[in-house]
Amino acid sequence: MNAYPQPAIALVGEMEVAALASPERAVALQGAPGCNGHRAALEYDADCLPLPCFSFEDALDAVKEGRAARAIIPIENSQHGRVADIHFLLPESGLSIVGEHFMSIHHALMALPGAKGPFSAAYSHPQALGQSRHYLRERGIVPMAYADTAGAAALVREAGDPNSCAIAPKLAAQLYGLDVIEENVEDAADNTTRFVVLAREPLDPFELKDQPAMTTFIFEVKNIPAALYKALGGFATNGVNMTKLESYQAQASFAATTFYADIEGAPGEARVDMALQELAFHCKYVRPLGTYRRARARG
Numbered sequence: 001m002n003a004y005p006q007p008a009i010a011l012v013g014e015m016e017v018a019a020l021a022s023p024e025r026a027v028a029l030q031g032a033p034g035c036n037g038h039r040a041a042l043e044y045d046a047d048c049l050p051l052p053c054f055s056f057e058d059a060l061d062a063v064k065e066g067r068a069a070r071a072i073i074p075i076e077n078s079q080h081g082r083v084a085d086i087h088f089l090l091p092e093s094g095l096s097i098v099g100e101h102f103m104s105i106h107h108a109l110m111a112l113p114g115a116k117g118p119f120s121a122a123y124s125h126p127q128a129l130g131q132s133r134h135y136l137r138e139r140g141i142v143p144m145a146y147a148d149t150a151g152a153a154a155l156v157r158e159a160g161d162p163n164s165c166a167i168a169p170k171l172a173a174q175l176y177g178l179d180v181i182e183e184n185v186e187d188a189a190d191n192t193t194r195f196v197v198l199a200r201e202p203l204d205p206f207e208l209k210d211q212p213a214m215t216t217f218i219f220e221v222k223n224i225p226a227a228l229y230k231a232l233g234g235f236a237t238n239g240v241n242m243t244k245l246e247s248y249q250a251q252a253s254f255a256a257t258t259f260y261a262d263i264e265g266a267p268g269e270a271r272v273d274m275a276l277q278e279l280a281f282h283c284k285y286v287r288p289l290g291t292y293r294r295a296r297a298r299g
Helices: 006-021 037-046 055-063 086-093 128-132 132-138 149-159 170-176 228-237 270-281
Strands: 027-030 048-053 070-078 096-104 108-111 121-124 142-145 162-169 180-183 192-199 212-219 241-247 257-264 283-293
Touching: 006 048, 006 149, 006 170, 027 037, 027 055, 027 121, 037 048, 037 070, 037 096, 037 192, 048 055, 055 070, 055 086, 055 192, 070 086, 070 128, 086 132, 086 241, 086 257, 086 283, 108 149, 108 170, 121 128, 121 149, 128 132, 128 162, 142 270, 149 162, 149 170, 162 170, 170 180, 192 283, 212 228, 212 270, 228 241, 228 270, 270 283
Parallel strands: 027 048, 027 070, 096 283, 121 142, 121 162
Antiparallel strands: 070 192, 096 192, 108 162, 108 180, 212 257, 212 283, 241 257
């Protein structure tokens, strides 16, 4: 908790006490109170108790250790791409994806009460800075990376520098006593972040019968020519829509590539089962990360 700027520490402490009293309602998130993860947790479950954690690893540990029933983690943004390295974090955590949530992202420029600018530096999470890069460049404001958006707002309040500002949700300005200088400073009006919800136990795909579902998994193909082409062929022939496919190196040897994928559908559906069987035939391994209700139609 002491890694946060001083204005955030008391709020974090209050929220930790509430979560400790009812861990079954707690949702762990990365960032200080007022960050987009805080907003996402309340949008996903209005009755939850948000539990701020300084890092993504801390948020996952809170679930693993039973201090929170779930965690909500941003994984991709429509403007700036991948947010968290869920490819590495999730398999190592042993948690499962049990839900997803899409949230419109609107950033506000905020500063000390009475400060009018011009501002020399803007503090925020690298994603928020990237999503507002044209706005900052046009005004000659230097972007300064910080661990999260709301933490950057608390930092500006703590530092007391009228030449500095933060880019964060409006909620952060309310929590830390800052003035909102300008709203909607993101470069794209349709700026959207996808979050995934994680828990210790996976959902039973049977619970999602007759509901639109998503399935996420990682896999490593055999090191033979055309292995990926052959492995993915089963999704085409069985009519399974693959909405996401990313490659990454899991080992320093660079000899084997691991893939992260999202598909529409759930195990138990004949077409999904046949596609996954064909995938497994051409892979060293296939590891499911979760099946969950689809929050938004793809395509």
